Amino acid sequence: MKRxxxxxxxxxxxxxxxxxxxxxxSEELAGFLQSHAVVVRRTLAGLRELGYVRSGKxxxxxxxxxxxxxxxxxxxxYEAVGSPALFxxxxxAEHPQCLVEQAVNxxxxxxxxxxxxxxxxxxxxxxxxxxSADFNRRAAAHPRKRNIHAI
Numbered sequence: 369m370k371r372x373x374x375x376x377x378x379x380x381x382x383x384x385x386x387x388x389x390x391x392x393x394s395e396e397l398a399g400f401l402q403s404h405a406v407v408v409r410r411t412l413a414g415l416r417e418l419g420y421v422r423s424g425k426x427x428x429x430x431x432x433x434x435x436x437x438x439x440x441x442x443x444x445x446y447e448a449v450g451s452p453a454l455f456x457x458x459x460x461a462e463h464p465q466c467l468v469e470q471a472v473n474x475x476x477x478x479x480x481x482x483x484x485x486x487x488x489x490x491x492x493x494x495x496x497x498x499x500s501a502d503f504n505r506r507a508a509a510h511p512r513k514r515n516i517h518a519i
Contacts, residue, residue, distance in 0.1 A: 437497035
């Protein structure tokens, strides 16, 4: 099953914006993700409506951050992109007649709900500023410091 990388992708472009001294065009952000500019614009439009980013049109326009990195958590962004499914595990049948399968489903549901709560809680403890600081540490230690995307 293909993994949902939307949260990772959005965090990636947000950090590029955080470390840019100018607005970044959708095409440029799409290049960082090896994606398409339309996908980037569609995704960032939702974040713009929530006040996390802003966009400018025309020459010199592009996407910039509109939020405080210290105040925004990974959970905020996770919820902003629609709270994608965290796990790919599912039931063989949603409403089984078999009592064994009912027991299996209940055990899986309980474990998955606990794991999801734990993960979402952890996302709420990490801010965009934490990610930015981690990137800064990595970049400072890396021998090729010029192109932050190639590092």
